[in-house]
Amino acid sequence: MKKSYRPILLLLFAAFEILIISCAPEACLEETESLVKASLYDNTTKRLRSPDSLTLYGLNHETVKLYDRSRGVQPVLFPLDLSSDNCTFVIKIDSVIDTITFRYTSKPRLVSKECGYTFYFNLTDTPFYTRNAIDRIYTANRKITTYNEENLRIFY
Amino acid sequence: MRRTCVFFISLLLFFHSVSARAQDTIEFPLKIRIGMDVAGPAISYYNRDRLSLEGVLSLDRNEKMAYVLEGGYLKFNYSQYNYDYRTEGVFMRAGVNFNLLKPETSTGKYWAGVGLRYGLSLFSTEVPFFRKENYWGTYNSSLPGRTSAGHFIEVSPGVRTELFKNLSIGWSVRLRLLISGGGGRDLRPIHFPGFGNSGKITNAGINYYIVWEIPFKTKKVIRIPETEEEEEEETPVEGLPGNEVPQNAFPY
Numbered sequence: 044m045k046k047s048y049r050p051i052l053l054l055l056f057a058a059f060e061i062l063i064i065s066c067a068p069e070a071c072l073e074e075t076e077s078l079v080k081a082s083l084y085d086n087t088t089k090r091l092r093s094p095d096s097l098t099l100y101g102l103n104h105e106t107v108k109l110y111d112r113s114r115g116v117q118p119v120l121f122p123l124d125l126s127s128d129n130c131t132f133v134i135k136i137d138s139v140i141d142t143i144t145f146r147y148t149s150k151p152r153l154v155s156k157e158c159g160y161t162f163y164f165n166l167t168d169t170p171f172y173t174r175n176a177i178d179r180i181y182t183a184n185r186k187i188t189t190y191n192e193e194n195l196r197i198f199y
Numbered sequence: 200m201r202r203t204c205v206f207f208i209s210l211l212l213f214f215h216s217v218s219a220r221a222q223d224t225i226e227f228p229l230k231i232r233i234g235m236d237v238a239g240p241a242i243s244y245y246n247r248d249r250l251s252l253e254g255v256l257s258l259d260r261n262e263k264m265a266y267v268l269e270g271g272y273l274k275f276n277y278s279q280y281n282y283d284y285r286t287e288g289v290f291m292r293a294g295v296n297f298n299l300l301k302p303e304t305s306t307g308k309y310w311a312g313v314g315l316r317y318g319l320s321l322f323s324t325e326v327p328f329f330r331k332e333n334y335w336g337t338y339n340s341s342l343p344g345r346t347s348a349g350h351f352i353e354v355s356p357g358v359r360t361e362l363f364k365n366l367s368i369g370w371s372v373r374l375r376l377l378i379s380g381g382g383g384r385d386l387r388p389i390h391f392p393g394f395g396n397s398g399k400i401t402n403a404g405i406n407y408y409i410v411w412e413i414p415f416k417t418k419k420v421i422r423i424p425e426t427e428e429e430e431e432e433e434t435p436v437e438g439l440p441g442n443e444v445p446q447n448a449f450p451y
Contacts, residue, residue: 076333125333156398159329
């Protein structure tokens with residue numbers, strides 16, 4: 044075969060290889076759930092501190108707990124109710140019970156062809172909360188996305 | 200497997216029929232080409248969720264370059280466990296083809312080279328159903344239909360060979376780079392006409408064309424003779440070790 048054809052053949056085979064690779068099906072590997080990420084801080088030292096025991100569940104969903112007397116939780120992840128514009132959680136920090144209510148708007152977003160769609164949220168208010176164990180909640184970022192970004196700081 | 204066979208058959212046809220001719224000037228026919236893609240309808244025959252029709256019009260500028268205009272229509276439905284997706288629309292690609300073959304090899308009958316394109320697509324998308332599950336339960340929703348415009352650029356290496364007089368076949372691989380798929384950051388299309396899977400910024404596809412050619416002008420092209428590489432023959436050199444003939448080799 045003439046030498047002058049070799050670059051053309053190489054180009055064609057390279058393109059054909061790219062075609063075959065691009066046709067291969069892929070799996071869903073991205074994060075698909077938008078969660079409120081809340082870091083827990085010691086109110087005295089103002090430093091990150093995980094409680095000795097943390098329990099979390101949705102109001103009226105006490106049979107299915109998100110955390111059940113868990114140790115070393117940091118950050119706490121709150122999944123928001125997709126069918127509503129608000130939801131309330133019961134949080135038990137070292138056996139002291141509080142409630143936190145979120146109000147938000149939501150909008151759909153494509154994650155990827157493989158994973159499908161999810162929702163991003165925007166907190167419309169500072170969360171409403173009781174002050175038994177919790178002293179203060181600071182909103183660091185109102186946009187609730189699939190990215191690993193801190194949204195709230197809970198001082199207790 | 201079928202695509203692979205088509206690829207090698209057209210490649211064999213191409214290289215089998217090519218032969219160099221020794222002359223100083225050659226008559227190179229410039230042509231208008233009208234073609235249609237047969238890969239799209241063939242895939243549509245097996246995949247009822249996809250209807251793809253595509254045509255091409257090209258005009259030779261000279262023996263090395265041709266202007267190309269492609270257009271087509273795509274209707275595509277996609278479903279998986281957590282959503283359904285529909286898109287329908289038209290697209291066009293405009294650009295040039297460069298022939299990497301020498302004129303005396305190409306003779307207007309054979310083409311092997313690369314194309315560059317800008318693509319524009321106008322389409323509507325709809326997500327009739329999607330499902331999301333989390334702690335609070337399962338939530339079903341949908342996204343209403345809307346119209347978008349997508350832009351992309353394309354590099355398309357390929358080959359083409361004359362099968363009968365003024366009738367050619369050829370294929371090209373399409374390597375695409377997305378500029379914009381429309382829909383903003385949140386709801387970019389999953390798939391759109393002319394580009395394909397827009398979930399990724401790059402994509403690849405293949406076209407297999409049947410092309411009708413209309414010669415409209417003949418151009419005289421000066422052939423630059425190629426300096427042939429001289430093959431060195433291994434001839435024995437007298438006086439070198441190993442080539443010496445022993446004195447008693449022929450005793451009689």
